[in-house]
Amino acid sequence: MNYIGRKSFDMFRWRLRTKAIFLYLGSLCVILVFLGLFTLNGDFLRDKKAEELERRNVLMGRAARDRIDGNDRFRFAPIKIPDLSIKIPYKPNKEKKLEKDATTIDVSKYKKKGIWRIPPVSLLSSISWADLSSIYHEYLEHVQYECKDRLRMGKITDGGWDVCADEPYRPTKDGFVYSFGINNDFSFDDAISKKYKIPVFSFDPSTKSKAHRRSDLVHFQPIGIGETMVVSESGWRLSPLSYILNDQGHKKEELQVLKMDIEEWEWKVLPQLIQTNSLSDIKQLLVELHACEGCSSYNPDQYNNEPSKHRYILALKIFHDLYELGFRIFWTHKNTACLYRSKFTDKELSACHEVHFVKVL
Numbered sequence: 001m002n003y004i005g006r007k008s009f010d011m012f013r014w015r016l017r018t019k020a021i022f023l024y025l026g027s028l029c030v031i032l033v034f035l036g037l038f039t040l041n042g043d044f045l046r047d048k049k050a051e052e053l054e055r056r057n058v059l060m061g062r063a064a065r066d067r068i069d070g071n072d073r074f075r076f077a078p079i080k081i082p083d084l085s086i087k088i089p090y091k092p093n094k095e096k097k098l099e100k101d102a103t104t105i106d107v108s109k110y111k112k113k114g115i116w117r118i119p120p121v122s123l124l125s126s127i128s129w130a131d132l133s134s135i136y137h138e139y140l141e142h143v144q145y146e147c148k149d150r151l152r153m154g155k156i157t158d159g160g161w162d163v164c165a166d167e168p169y170r171p172t173k174d175g176f177v178y179s180f181g182i183n184n185d186f187s188f189d190d191a192i193s194k195k196y197k198i199p200v201f202s203f204d205p206s207t208k209s210k211a212h213r214r215s216d217l218v219h220f221q222p223i224g225i226g227e228t229m230v231v232s233e234s235g236w237r238l239s240p241l242s243y244i245l246n247d248q249g250h251k252k253e254e255l256q257v258l259k260m261d262i263e264e265w266e267w268k269v270l271p272q273l274i275q276t277n278s279l280s281d282i283k284q285l286l287v288e289l290h291a292c293e294g295c296s297s298y299n300p301d302q303y304n305n306e307p308s309k310h311r312y313i314l315a316l317k318i319f320h321d322l323y324e325l326g327f328r329i330f331w332t333h334k335n336t337a338c339l340y341r342s343k344f345t346d347k348e349l350s351a352c353h354e355v356h357f358v359k360v361l
Contacts, residue, residue: 105123107119107127110135111138114142115142116138118320121316121317132316133307133344135312137349140329140332143330144330147330148166149170150331151163151195154190158335159185161356163286164331169283169359171198173198175255175256176200177193177198177256177257178255180203180204181204181261181262182220184209186202190218192257193217197217199218201219201250202219204220205232205234205235224238224265226239228240229243240272241276252280253281254281255281257286260287261287261354264294264295266290270287274325279322279325279327285327286356286357288335288355289315289353290351290352291311291312291352292338293308304340305339326360327360328359328360332356335350335353
């Protein structure tokens with residue numbers, strides 16, 4: 001090969017090698033760009049379930065620290081504290097002495113293998129405040145019915161609720177759901193109606209929304225549930241469940257799920273529902289309990305959420321009566337927005353619980 005031919009061949013090889021290098025570098029850049037996009041979008045090398053759990057923990061931590069709920073809503077807007085007859089005005093006093101009441105009965109006999117059985121109602125007033133607190137909180141910590149198919153309806157944080165899909169407790173489209181206490185969050189109502197094709201009737205007198213049809217299956221009314229027919233000082237129209245059923249043209253026997261998040265009004269409504277046998281046909285009862293007086297609304301001066309002895313007695317009587325009617329707890333959840341330090345045990349407790357019952361009898 002002459003000099004000119006060799007030189008041309010070397011030039012060709014150099015150009016080919018240069019193109020190969022540029023092709024390699026270009027491919028590497030494309031790969032890095034795609035990896036960067038996947039990473040930014042959160043779709044690469046990420047455990048979505050673990051991240052969702054971490055997000056929930058962060059939100060619930062903010063709820064306890066900043067007094068907002070899991071959906072970034074301040075708990076004190078627009079809810080107002082109801083004027084209950086059983087409410088004890090709170091007066092901050094760090095020097096306040098504990099109530100001096102002696103237990104006249106041995107409550108330990110009502111606790112077997114770490115599980116409490118509610119003492120007879122006639123004895124509750126004879127139990128010390130400290131023992132009533134232990135019974136209340138420990139009773140709510142134990143599931144009484146193991147639901148094999150428990151589904152979350154709505155948001156994973158505040159606003160969503162769990163439903164037991166076991167037979168025969170699963171909601172069906174030949175019945176309906178009543179959902180009291182919305183605060184403009186329809187996530188539970190939308191989810192359960194979509195899942196089971198069941199009509200849902202949503203109620204909340206505290207919002208500014210007027211009566212409307214949210215979807216083919218979800219209907220809203222600006223009224224609330226109460227123990228009597230009354231218009232509150234806030235202008236809210238409240239009615240007993242039986243009156244609401246009659247007003248809506250519904251049959252009590254077809255009410256399958258009753259959900260209530262009614263900011264302390266449950267302590268008046270639940271006894272009335274029990275006394276009038278209004279819960280005899282429902283499959284599931286979902287209710288948030290606000291045990292401390294005033295903890296349904298933010299109060300910067302209320303540094304201790306310990307419920308009163310009277311509130312504990314009322315709650316345990318309700319638990320006793322619900323159990324007698326066949327209701328069993330299948331799930332319970334502490335609301336971290338109501339955390340406090342027990343004055344009796346110094347343990348961290350919550351004064352608010354979302355309690356889920358199925359009716360087994």
